[in-house]
Amino acid sequence: MSTPQTFDQVLADASAMLANGVVDRSRAAHTPVVGTADGDQRIMVLRAFDSDAMTLRFHTDSRAPKCAVIEQDPAVHVLIYDRDRKVQLRLAGVGSIETEGQQVDDAWSEATNFARRCYLGSAPGAPSDIPTSGLPDHLEGVAPTDEQLVEARENFALLLVEIETIDWFFLDHHGHRRARIDLRDRGQETWLAP
Numbered sequence: 001m002s003t004p005q006t007f008d009q010v011l012a013d014a015s016a017m018l019a020n021g022v023v024d025r026s027r028a029a030h031t032p033v034v035g036t037a038d039g040d041q042r043i044m045v046l047r048a049f050d051s052d053a054m055t056l057r058f059h060t061d062s063r064a065p066k067c068a069v070i071e072q073d074p075a076v077h078v079l080i081y082d083r084d085r086k087v088q089l090r091l092a093g094v095g096s097i098e099t100e101g102q103q104v105d106d107a108w109s110e111a112t113n114f115a116r117r118c119y120l121g122s123a124p125g126a127p128s129d130i131p132t133s134g135l136p137d138h139l140e141g142v143a144p145t146d147e148q149l150v151e152a153r154e155n156f157a158l159l160l161v162e163i164e165t166i167d168w169f170f171l172d173h174h175g176h177r178r179a180r181i182d183l184r185d186r187g188q189e190t191w192l193a194p
Contacts, residue, residue, distance in 0.1 A: 003170060003172065003177055004168075004170075004177075004179075007179060007181055007186075007189040010166075010168045010179045010181060011166070011181055013087070013168065014089055014166050014168055014181075015049075015051045017029045017080065017082060017085075017087065017089060018046070018049040018051075018056070018089075019049050019051065021046045021049070021080070022046055022047065022048055022049050027082070028080055028081060028082040028083065028084075029046060029080045029082065029089075030045065030046055031043050031044070031045055031046070032044065032046060032078050032079060032080040033078070033079040033080075034058065034076065034077070034078050034159075034161075035076065035077040035078075035079070036066050036069045036070060036073075036075070036076060036095075037069060037070075037072070037073035037074075037075045037076075038069045038073075040065075040066065040069070041079075042066070044058045044060070044159070045058065045059070046058065047059055047107065048107075053162070054162065054163040054183055055160055055161060055162050055163065056078065056091075056093075056160070056161040056163065057103075057107070057158055057159070057160055057161075058158065058159040058160075058161070059107060059111070059156070059157075059158060059159075060097070060157050060158070060159045061118070061119055061123065061124050061155050061156070061157065062097065062099050062154070062155050062156065062157040063123035063124060063155055064123070064124040064125070065124070065125055066159075067097045067157060067159075070095045070096070070097055070159070071097060074094045074095045074096060075092070075094070075095070076092075076093055076094065076095035076159075076161050077090065077091065077092050077093075078090075078091040078092075078093070078161060078163075079091075086170060086171040086172065087168065087169065087170050087171075088167075088168075088169040088171075089166065089167070089168060089169075090166075090167040090169075091161070091163050091165070091166055091167075092163075092164055092165045092167075093161045093162050093163040093164045093165075094161070094162045094164065095159055095160065095161045095162075096159075096160050096162075097157050097158070097159060098157060098158040098160060099154075099156070099157045099158075103158065104156070104157070104158050107156075107158055108153060108156050112143070113143040113144055113145070113146065113149060114143040116144070116149050116152055116153075116156070117135065117139050117143065117144050117149070117152065118135075118152075119149075119152035119153070119155040119156045120135065120136065120139060120144065120148070120149065120151065120152045120155075121133065121134035121135040121136070121139075122134035123155075163183060164182070164183055164184055165180065165181065165182050165183065165184075166179075166180070166181045166183070167179075167180050167192075168180075168181070169194060171194075176194035177191075177194070178191065178192040178193070178194045179191050179192065180192055
């Protein structure tokens with residue numbers, strides 16, 4: 001990798017990492033760590049990246065505890081480490097939970113029935129006396145019909161993250177490089193000591 005020498009190059013590199021993560025399951029950016037204001041963190045699948053709006057899209061269950069946390073405090077952090085490229089991205093932004101609208105409907109329509117079945121199960125974090133997927137027994141390992149999925153739609157939501165800052169860190173034995181870009185004020189970019 002040629003080390004970026006300008007903030008525009010850093011931004012292009014970060015954007016390429018995110019875009020590639022959406023389409024390539026083998027990329028580190030496909031499954032970043034997503035943190036919420038309560039300090040909780042989890043791995044989520046990156047479903048979409050809009051480089052013009054600098055937004056990320058994840059799918060979630062509207063009953064998941066993180067949804068209530070984000071509604072109370074929308075601060076969201078996303079961490080990606082690409083071991084092969086030796087690049088770490090730390091993204092900070094504002095999250096929102098969307099349960100209705102065209103974007104949600106489109107995301108639901110694009111999902112397979114097998115993926116949609118997750119939203120038929122128990123609420124995320126619901127206690128159980130036995131090891132469980134949370135799914136009804138008749139849906140274990142099978143794709144439900146469209147009719148069976150009607151009630152699942154109300155549990156489907158999007159987590160949208162509007163990226164505000166990018167902390168880009170490149171590890172290099174010749175000398176690490178780190179940059180911080182504030183997307184709210186492009187005049188506030190700075191190179192940082194690693």
